[in-house]
Amino acid sequence: MAREIGALLDVPRKDQVFDDVERDLKVPVVRVKIEDEHLCSRYIATRIDGVTIGITPKDIAAKIEAVGGRSINNIVDITNFVLFDIGQPLHAFDAEKVTGGITVRLAKKGETMTTLDNKSVSMDGTELVIADDEGVLALAGIKGGKKAEVTAETSSIILECANFDPTTTRKTSQKHGIKTDASKRYENGMTSAFAKEGCAIALALFEKYGGGGVRIGETTDVYPSPEVGVSVAITVDDVNSLLGLHLTRLELVEVLTRAGHAYDDDNEEVVVTIPAERLDLRIKADMIEEVGRHIGYENIAPKLPNLGKKGLPNKRLYYANKIRKILVGAGFSEVFTYSFATAGHGDVEVFHPVGKDRPFMRNTLATGLNQSLLT
Secondary structure, X not given: OHHHHHHHHOOOOOOOOOOOOOEOOOOOOOOEEEOOOOOEEEEEEEEEEOOOOOOOOHHHHHHHHHOOOOOOOHHHHHHHHHHHHHOOOEEEXXXXXXXXXXXXXXXXXXXXXXXXXXXXXXXXXXXXXXXXXXXXEEEOOOEEEHHHOOOOOOOEEEEEEEEEOHHHHHHHHHHHOOOOHHHHHHHHOOOOHHHHHHHHHHHXXXXXXXXXXXXXXXXXXXXXXXXXXXXXXXXXXXXXXXXXXXXXXXXXHHHHHHOOOEEEOOOOOEEEEOOOOOXXXXXXXXXXXXXXXXXXXXXXXXXXXXXXXXXXXXXXXXXXXXXXXXXXXXXXXXXXXXXXXXOOOEEEEOOOOOOOOOOEEEOOOHHHHHHHHHO
16 A cells, blocks of 8 residues: 555655564574465564563554454454464464474374364365374465464464465365455455564564563574576557557656666666566566556546457357357257255255355256146
């Protein structure tokens, strides 16, 4: 939002700067293992000892409540603050309740866990979970479990900051009927770069508000395949041709500057370095659309393309319509029936049907036709 508002008002964005926190080498380092990097591209964990669960400072609590959140305590609110600030979910485990290290893996069929809101979850082996050496601690990117819940007695935490696969997160969320602010972010897809930034912001806040005796250990950052930066090359002709504009090269780079994009315009092409968080900008058409968005579509004059006087017919549609007219002329009636069927009239049951009264895919057209004839 800051980037968008800055571009709209032509105000440079101020990046947040946090000093490195002081590390205590006596605090145990968290052992982390990712079994499948395609399901978890990055996992950062830091142990923090000497925390005191208490009331959140008014400035942080006010910001959380201003966006519809609810202040709970300093530990939970710091993780929520980072979530609402940059969109990076975090989670805190009670370190004393974690046995051994942390493993990001698929659940074992039949494993169970109780979520923080006391919902019992039985897994079928397709869910991505956070586990210790004894069992499941959390549904990855969705919900924490009771096993390592932070309570008023907690004095040591393990701070999680990670990036999980969008598809796996969505499927697990739907399967178990658990939707959270974190799962929504992961489902949309996000950059792994945010994990490091979110961790830095959170550790700085924990050092300040976590209690007088806070001791922060070394951070474990497991990042098997770091993201590669993306650049997209465009020309003034590309932009003008697709958007129907008459921009000059100077006007194009002014738009890119206002939008906060770094670029190299030494050659004929303008090579734009895509910000890590902009996963929607990957090809030339994406970048041209970005230019049009910042110019304002309302500022682009509508103009019909020169299509000629006569369009060519689509053969399939032409003959389909012709056959339809012949049949109707011969006394036939065209019938559109439901693709979904009731029990006994379909073989494949749909997990999330459009209507609960028709949860099966039909296996024949006859049933629908008979019902139409009767009505």
